Amino acid sequence: MASKLLKIGFIGGGKMAQAMAKGFISAGLTKGDKLIASCHPSDMVSANAFKEIGAEAVFENVPIVQNSDIVIISVKPSVVSVALSEIKSSNLEADKLFLSIVMGVSTKALEQLLPSSSRVIRIMPNTPALVRNAASVFVTGRKATEADVRITKRLLESVGTCEQVPEGLLDPITALSGSGPAYIYVLIEALADGGVKMGLPRDLAYRLASQTVLGAAQMVRDTKAHPGVLKDDVTSPAGSTAAGLHFLEQQGFRAAVIGAIESATQRCREVSKNAETK
CATH class of the missing domain: 1.10.3730.10 (ProC C-terminal domain-like)
Known part of the structure; x- marks a missing residue:
């Protein structure tokens, strides 16, 4: 029986988000019409890039959580608190898996920024995800389940290699494989x-x-x-x-x-x- 296509949302629609989205589609895990991304109103380039693959592009973050099974946080570190506060203040039920590629923001900090029901895993892929040759690692948050780990591995292994690491290694890993x-x-x-x-x-x-x-x-x-x-x-x-x-x-x-x-x-x-x- 064919696997269910994943509904994936991106908070932030930049280059890394685009590479991952295209990689997931190429791997057969999802289709363009199952994806949704929020972009800054001034960033029509990113919005159009998602529309070109059949995805929906919006300019607010709450619909991303409402319309996705998995939410990927892919904004700059300087705006992550603002982006996630929109979700927390909405009183939205957010009992979902949030995967964060945001540099420098710990799982603990992410859990504090999100609704209490949210589950967090930090991931560090790199742009060769676009051609399914990424080198990725991940770190589990306090509330992440074994099922969350399995789906994270499935996503990351679909676009390259994947390893679980201690959170203290993420900075040098970002410097090596991210950059x-x-x-x-x-x-x-x-x-x-x-x-x-x-x-x-x-x-x-x-x-x-x-x-x-x-x-x-x-x-x-x-x-x-x-x-x-x-x-x-x-x-x-x-x-x-x-x-x-x-x-x-x-x-x-x-x-x-x-x-x-x-x-x-x-x-x-x-x-x-x-x-x-x-």
Whole structure:
């Protein structure tokens, strides 16, 4: 028997919400007409993006809870309290699962912002959810049930990988896998720029760079070999790879990447601290 299509609502209709919505549709968990998103009245781009996939777009948050089985909170940290206060002050029965992708806002804080009957799970996917290759984690709130965990896993595994983690790890995870696609896009662009500098056509350079990153990542994931071992397998004595690696070491490539994760984690912690003091 076919599974029931899920009615999913998004409080906030930005890029991450759009990626998840399209990923869930692609995975067959729902259809466009089962989705609803609330957008800021000035953000017609996001509203139109949801309408283009057959979803409903509105400009208030209460209908999202009223018309959904699962509600995904996907607004900026600075406005989450305002967005959720609309729901709490409405005296709406909200005995539903709320999944939050809001950076820096703890499960405890979310539970305080929502009606007492609400159940909360924090999730951290990334934008490759759009192509069903997200790296996602989740943290359960105090009232979340085993059934809630199962449906969360079903949603996240439909668009990539999924792991349950302690809440204290979410800031470095956000810095690594949440922000990580941006670092990889810069790497792909730089690889292609290098190829173009040495004579490759731009479109060929992008195809080769993106496939190289994709293949290397799959080698690490699927073989479970240490990345250093795989690197050594490519590096012949006195070869071109050795010369390229030497240049990267001279430029502090590893230190730059490590520093990016550290800097992004510190920023996440600043946001978390600010959210706690409000």
